[in-house]
Amino acid sequence: xxxxxxxxxxxxxxxxxxxxxxxxxxxxxxxxxxxxxxxxxxxxxxxxxxxxxxxxxxxxxxxxxxxxxxxxxxxxxxxxxxxxxxxxxxxxxxxxxxxxxxxxxxxxxxxxxxxxxxxxxxxxxxxxxx
Amino acid sequence: xxxxxxxxxxxxxxxxxxxxxxxxxxxxxxxxxxxxxxxxxxxxxxxxxxxxxxxxxxxxxxxxxxxxxxxxxxxxxxxxxxxxxxxxxxxxxxxxxxxxxxxxxx
Numbered sequence: 001x002x003x004x005x006x007x008x009x010x011x012x013x014x015x016x017x018x019x020x021x022x023x024x025x026x027x028x029x030x031x032x033x034x035x036x037x038x039x040x041x042x043x044x045x046x047x048x049x050x051x052x053x054x055x056x057x058x059x060x061x062x063x064x065x066x067x068x069x070x071x072x073x074x075x076x077x078x079x080x081x082x083x084x085x086x087x088x089x090x091x092x093x094x095x096x097x098x099x100x101x102x103x104x105x106x107x108x109x110x111x112x113x114x115x116x117x118x119x120x121x122x123x124x125x126x127x128x129x130x
Numbered sequence: 131x132x133x134x135x136x137x138x139x140x141x142x143x144x145x146x147x148x149x150x151x152x153x154x155x156x157x158x159x160x161x162x163x164x165x166x167x168x169x170x171x172x173x174x175x176x177x178x179x180x181x182x183x184x185x186x187x188x189x190x191x192x193x194x195x196x197x198x199x200x201x202x203x204x205x206x207x208x209x210x211x212x213x214x215x216x217x218x219x220x221x222x223x224x225x226x227x228x229x230x231x232x233x234x235x236x
Contacts, residue, residue, distance in 0.1 A: 011218045029211035030144045036217060037151040040224060044158040047228045051165035054235050055172065069235055073228045080224040084217050091211065 007088045017088070021095030032090050039083035042109075046076035068116075075112060140207070149204045155220075156197045162227055163190035169234050182230045189230070193223040 010017050050072035057065055082105055089101045163186050170183030196219050203209055 011214050013214065017214060023211075026208050026211065027140070027142065027144045030148045030209070033212045033217075034148055034151045036212075037148075037155045040220060041155050041158045043221075043224050044155070044162045044227075047224065047231060048158070048162040048165050050228070050231050050235075051162065051169055054231075055165070055169050066235055070232060073231050077225050077228045080221045080228075084214075084221040087217055088214060 004085065007085055007092075010088050010092070011084055017091060017095070020092060021097060024094040028094055029091065032087060032094070035090070036083050036087040039086070040080055043076045043079035043083060046072050046079060050076065071116070075109070079109065145204045145207070145209050148209075149201050152197045152201050152204070156194060159190060159193045159223070159227075163187065166227065166230060166234070169231070179234060182234045185230050186227060189223045189226050193220060196220050196223070 050069045053072060054065060054069040057068075060068075086101070086103060086105070093100050166186035167183050170179040170186065196216060200212060200216055
């Protein structure tokens with residue numbers, strides 16, 4: 001977790017990230033930026049999904065509806081924070097000429113989305129009153 | 131489009147692609163903000179809902195401002211890398227939007 005705190009300090013210190021290593025080819029930095037934006041879009045989609053569940057599924061029981069919406073919103077928050085963190089780590093690795101950081105977050109998010117989708121299938125097949 | 135004569139054009143069009151990625155992200159943010167405003171104003175607006183709706187719009191404007199600044203920076207042939215503060219600001223707008231949503235659900 002200390003590596004997370006370290007990169008958290010880098011979030012707001014552009015001069016410190018520029019002190020490390022050499023500036024990579026600008027195209028690599030732009031590719032890293034686009035990856036960051038793609039993760040941010042994923043986060044925004046999850047947050048939009050949270051809003052949508054709350055509004056467009058009024059027949060669901062209150063607990064199920066709020067739980068599902070909060071789960072989606074939580075996933076969105078995690079996704080956006082992780083987007084910045086991963087961007088900082090990739091940028092630093094590129095400047096130092098190291099390997100790009102490996103991450104189990106995509107697999108985790110994939111499993112969570114699959115579980116939510118399966119839950120929706122079960123709810124649809126066996127009726128709403130679950 | 132023949133304004134940039136001196137620096138050679140990047141054959142991969144990386145700045146353009148990055149600019150379009152920002153545009154897509156702004157669009158996603160707009161959809162989320164519109165859903166948020168609709169949630170606030172749909173079922174009888176209480177004081178909390180009005181404040182949350184205003185915050186949603188404010189965050190959307192903030193995101194637009196961040197994206198606009200970055201997109202102007204990307205119009206050069208060899209744009210500098212995005213700063214951590216810009217990235218953090220964009221992510222912060224997203225996170226705060228989720229917080230608004232959570233406040234509106236209760």
